[in-house]
Amino acid sequence: MKYIQHSSNLGEYMPVFFQMYLKVDGKIDLNSCLDRDFALFFHEYIHFLQDLTTTYGLTQCFYYGEYIQAAVNDIYKHDKGKFTIPIRYDEPAHHVKIADVITDTTMGDCNSDANEFNVVNVALDFIDNLPINCPEISHIYVVDVEPREGDFFSFGAYAIKESIAYIMERLVTKNYERSPEFPYCSAEKIVEYVFPELGKDILNVLALCDISLMFSNPAEVFYTTLIQLKRKKYIPNKPHDLYAQLKNAKVGSHGNLTGPFSHYKMVAEEARKKFESYFSIQMNNLKYIKHIMNG
Template sequence: MGMNANNGEYILSYFFVMLDTNAKLDGMNLLDSSAFFHEYIHFLQDIFLPYCARRNLIETRCLRLIDNVALDKGFFLPFDSWGDDFAITKIQNERTWGDNKFIDEDVEIHTIINDYVKIPYGQSIFKYIAQLESGQEYQIGARDFLEYIAHKLEIKFYEGVDAPSYPYRTVDYLFSYYGWHSVPVECRIAVAEFVLHNDHPMNLFVTVVRYVKDNSCLDLLSSYEGASHLLNNLKWNSVGGFSETATSKTVRRLRDLKDSLEDRFISDDTSAVRCWLANVIEYASNMINNRLYFSEIYQDTRKSALIKISDHINDIGVPLVFNKRMEFISLVPNKNVEDQFLNLYFSFLFVNFVREEKKRECPACRFCITNYEDIFDERCKNDPLTRWRVDFDCPMGALLRRYHSNKT
């Protein structure tokens, strides 16, 4: 799943950035680019926020399932062994993520309707549809909260930034819809960040609205200190029946994520990725303990905010940044192992190739034409699966062998 800005995209769960530029990235001061800043905020969300961590756990389960099936009976396309669990996960993702479209018009929400489906164990998964004053319909979900945070930070610290109203200002329209016009931006960001600690952010947003109304405490959202106190002490009941706070959910999800990612990158040729991920999760645990981090950043001056982001880049970096020509750089601290991080990119291509179940050219074609032109041939376009299975020079083939998917 990608997070799109006007001039860039961040790929959730795979930790890489795509920039809409032909410029050489090597030697560029990337923080001069508002697009890179925006996408780097998405990277930090990916490692800081429990909703994003859950999506990462799902991607790891996908790879593990493909591996297990390949070990048992070989690997074939179309892949038809997803099972009921992944069918349920698809429903959860579709109903919690929200829309994938963009709406340019500055148009208020007329009403919000919801429906639900029941999945095994009795859980109800809601979907929230905003009916706009223009007559359009738009599904509100996690994407809107993630993009709102990144956009508000971007437009505060960079000039000349424009973006469609939905998803980038959806949260402002929500606050208007509920009559919360006076809530300042830093408190709106705090609420958006808080609800992303839940597996269904819009559900938790509605819970916050109901709590504030029932307890007549809207005044707490008029100051950042009041909003922080309210949100950090607000609890909700998990599907497992126990009470959660933002802090407890973060600790639990980061622990699960660490175990899952170590399992995903277990081979020797991904040892640097495994080490980096362990360091990143420890870094995230130390950084966000009992904090609403992105709303804190919003209250900084531009100079202070960019220093903090620069510090993050120096401390943990980001594995891969691509330009439009598929040239890439790695910003991980250990520059001697940056090629290992291409496993993240190829894993993304592989999983989506399997999911879409269409016979077509290798999804790495554009990358290989730029970076591995000497090994590119017609099989890459006409029969990629056969090429992957037999060619040890092919990077996608190396990935298949790691997940035992070269077996027939």
């Protein structure tokens, strides 16, 4: 899974292995580079932070580690190291297959021709015919968006992450490159449709996106929280006040209910073990990653 901006002169960030590719001429000096180049770097760096400072991001890191562990164990089972690639796990009960299905479903659509759109309808739906054998997961909620009559896309974690990065890019830099409205303006468009008063301050949209990434299904949390705010007619005095919505939230973890921040710490610890065991990361980078996760 990787975040790819569709314009030919934008960038790409591949999570877990913490590698960025910036399509710029020559070396990049962040202290003296062009605004456009800095905007590119900043956008991708936001994705880097999303993978380390959110529960959803760290869960994906953990899933990568699970896949690598399973693949390595299978490779050792083959005579003289002979094996075919890609190594796939299609058994419905295999934990890697289950993780793949959860990720693909909650990530939502990554491509759409909705370069410019106005939301016609938004609905919370669920998928219950999942190709997995996992009694604990009978269905996964999805947010269906109709950008024009008869056309749909699934609003998920991918669009939420890109919405955050694009909002930040526009707030921090002057000469950013305009991106397609899907996925980069998806969150703003949904807020504008459901509860336009909240969206008058773009930082409210940013906070709502950020909050949603502290859960396993960000789009579900984004939409249900937005509906609750609308019903209460709640407009925060400042965007940071929206984080108070997390105080009473509960997350299922190993059969128990816990707060989202406690859950984040548990997921971070499991992800940290994967970093140290399976990923080739230089020690200085690992120290930096731990510092961010503990911050």
